[in-house]
Amino acid sequence: MAECGRKALSLLEAARSRYESLQISDDVFGESGDDSSDNPFYSTSGDSDSDNYIAEVGEEEQQQHQHHHHHHQHHQKRAEKESGHSGGAGGGAGGGSAAGPPGSLSRSQAEEEGWTETLQDVTVPPYKETYGPAQKMLATATALDFFQLFVPDNCIQNMVTQTNMYAKKFQERFGSDDGWRPVTAQEMKAFLGFVTSTSVHRCESVLSIWSSGFFSNRSIALKMSQARFEKILKYFHIVAFRPSQGSNQGLYKIQPFLDSLQQSFSCTFRPSQTQVLHEPLIDEDPVFITTCTERELRKRKKRKFSLWVRQCTSTGFICQISVHLKEGQGTDGLATLKNKPQLHSLVAKQLCQNISGRNTIIFTGPSITSLSLFSEFSKQDIYCCGLLSTRKSDCTGLPQNMLVCGSTPAQRGQSRVMMKGTMSLISWYNKGHFRFLTNAYSPTKQGMIIKRKSGEIPCPLAVEAFAAHLSYICKYDDKYSKYFIFHKPNKTWQQVFWLSISIAINNAYILYKMSDAYTVKRYSRAQFGERLVRELLDLDDCSPTQ
Numbered sequence: 001m002a003e004c005g006r007k008a009l010s011l012l013e014a015a016r017s018r019y020e021s022l023q024i025s026d027d028v029f030g031e032s033g034d035d036s037s038d039n040p041f042y043s044t045s046g047d048s049d050s051d052n053y054i055a056e057v058g059e060e061e062q063q064q065h066q067h068h069h070h071h072h073q074h075h076q077k078r079a080e081k082e083s084g085h086s087g088g089a090g091g092g093a094g095g096g097s098a099a100g101p102p103g104s105l106s107r108s109q110a111e112e113e114g115w116t117e118t119l120q121d122v123t124v125p126p127y128k129e130t131y132g133p134a135q136k137m138l139a140t141a142t143a144l145d146f147f148q149l150f151v152p153d154n155c156i157q158n159m160v161t162q163t164n165m166y167a168k169k170f171q172e173r174f175g176s177d178d179g180w181r182p183v184t185a186q187e188m189k190a191f192l193g194f195v196t197s198t199s200v201h202r203c204e205s206v207l208s209i210w211s212s213g214f215f216s217n218r219s220i221a222l223k224m225s226q227a228r229f230e231k232i233l234k235y236f237h238i239v240a241f242r243p244s245q246g247s248n249q250g251l252y253k254i255q256p257f258l259d260s261l262q263q264s265f266s267c268t269f270r271p272s273q274t275q276v277l278h279e280p281l282i283d284e285d286p287v288f289i290t291t292c293t294e295r296e297l298r299k300r301k302k303r304k305f306s307l308w309v310r311q312c313t314s315t316g317f318i319c320q321i322s323v324h325l326k327e328g329q330g331t332d333g334l335a336t337l338k339n340k341p342q343l344h345s346l347v348a349k350q351l352c353q354n355i356s357g358r359n360t361i362i363f364t365g366p367s368i369t370s371l372s373l374f375s376e377f378s379k380q381d382i383y384c385c386g387l388l389s390t391r392k393s394d395c396t397g398l399p400q401n402m403l404v405c406g407s408t409p410a411q412r413g414q415s416r417v418m419m420k421g422t423m424s425l426i427s428w429y430n431k432g433h434f435r436f437l438t439n440a441y442s443p444t445k446q447g448m449i450i451k452r453k454s455g456e457i458p459c460p461l462a463v464e465a466f467a468a469h470l471s472y473i474c475k476y477d478d479k480y481s482k483y484f485i486f487h488k489p490n491k492t493w494q495q496v497f498w499l500s501i502s503i504a505i506n507n508a509y510i511l512y513k514m515s516d517a518y519t520v521k522r523y524s525r526a527q528f529g530e531r532l533v534r535e536l537l538d539l540d541d542c543s544p545t546q
Contacts, residue, residue, distance in 0.1 A: 146511050147505060188232075189537075272315070369388045385465065449464060
């Protein structure tokens with residue numbers, strides 16, 4: 001028996017050491033709050049439109065089990081709401097135990113297509129890329145230096161030019177504005193600083209900086225008058241004129257900025273081999289939502305865009321962003337997006353267009369996971385590991401008997417696997433069936449999920465890896481979403497702009513954390529934000545100019 005105990009312990013240590021790289025980790029923001037990462041298959045968001053890796057398990061007991069999680073009540077409502085209108089899409093998929101989801105294969109079809117229960121080892125070739133910051137920053141580098149890796153002076157100068165052009169055009173059309181004088185680069189930096197300050201002090205309106213209320217901030221208010229700030233806010237533009245032709249018509253006012261940001265994300269940082277594709281948590285945190293009155297919530301308009309990212313799972317650095325406008329704004333617009341795995345696979349291809357040939361491993365949520373996408377990626381040396389849901393995933397070409405639940409009750413930690421070539425379809429039981437599709441991990445290798453309450457649960461290595469990387473990303477997202485710019489404009493392009501600025505600041509902090517500059521002052525994420533605001537406002541060494 002003791003022998004068995006030792007074996008379990010060494011397994012546990014092996015499991016821990018496999019994810020050592022994740023330890024820029026727990027404290028990536030210099031302060032550890034509690035987190036909801038005990039179960040990586042739960043999403044942590046209040047009410048976003050994403051499928052943040054909720055275990056969509058189709059079993060009633062799982063639904064009941066979730067009810068005990070009062071922490072995820074928001075969720076529960078949402079999961080029920082979604083399952084409410086998804087029956088139609090999947091033709092009641094997963095309802096009848098005999099027929100599988102649409103496109104899935106019967107036993108004989110599966111055999112013909114080459115699915116087998118005979119397992120073989122899978123090895124992913126080594127990663128062809130070094131990992132970490134691409135350039136060495138000096139120990140004296142400031143928060144602003146890191147931010148300007150992504151938003152350099154020429155980018156700010158462009159905002160100046162376009163804002164002035166827009167103000168001129170606006171006044172030609174609607175009459176002159178006596179209070180206006182062209183904005184300067186220094187003012188534009190200060191303008192960015194004021195709005196950014198709402199990420200450090202969570203105030204509802206950026207204008208409260210100048211108020212006498214709780215969120216007033218005398219130390220920075222002196223830098224510019226409220227009237228001047230409001231004028232710049234009124235005319236602020238990145239693209240003043242509609243281009244004659246362009247693909248992304250809806251986003252033309254911000255596309256050049258997103259392109260330059262993308263360019264700089266790629267140049268400054270090389271992600272680790274493991275990356276995740278998902279919709280990060282970008283709506284307000286649930287705590288804030290619950291303290292809002294109904295009226296305030298109604299006032300806050302629903303987002304008209306969805307934002308997907310490719311994110312490095314070792315650091316949380318966001319390598320690529322993909323923004324999609326939701327067509328046909330009403331509820332049906334959202335519903336059509338929900339049932340469109342093809343849209344999501346399009347997003348996935350877009351996010352992975354620059355990483356072929358490097359042997360990257362990509363983790364995906366149920367709406368992206370599909371045999372055809374994973375097969376296409378493997379031809380480009382991109383390996384995948386995705387959570388599969390009979391309700392949300394495109395199950396075309398997968399064997400039915402793996403997707404429906406057998407009549408015999410499963411034991412916790414039990415798993416079944418079928419393979420086709422190097423692709424494994426895994427069904428693993430832990431208070432509900434979890435299914436994974438992967439060609440990145442060997443189905444013959446065992447792993448372990450470590451739970452605070454119930455100890456260790458055996459599982460295939462792919463499941464362990466998915467849980468380890470995803471719980472880190474959940475933790476990271478929980479923390480970093482607290483530092484998003486809180487100012488909420490009405491215009492969609494402006495919402496996208498401030499959100500991408502927030503992402504750039506979080507990325508800047510990661511680069512700071514991995515540089516020599518961190519050893520000097522060791523700023524937490526909050527302190528880094530405060531420093532950045534003061535530096536954008538040029539507050540430190542100079543007296544107020546006004």
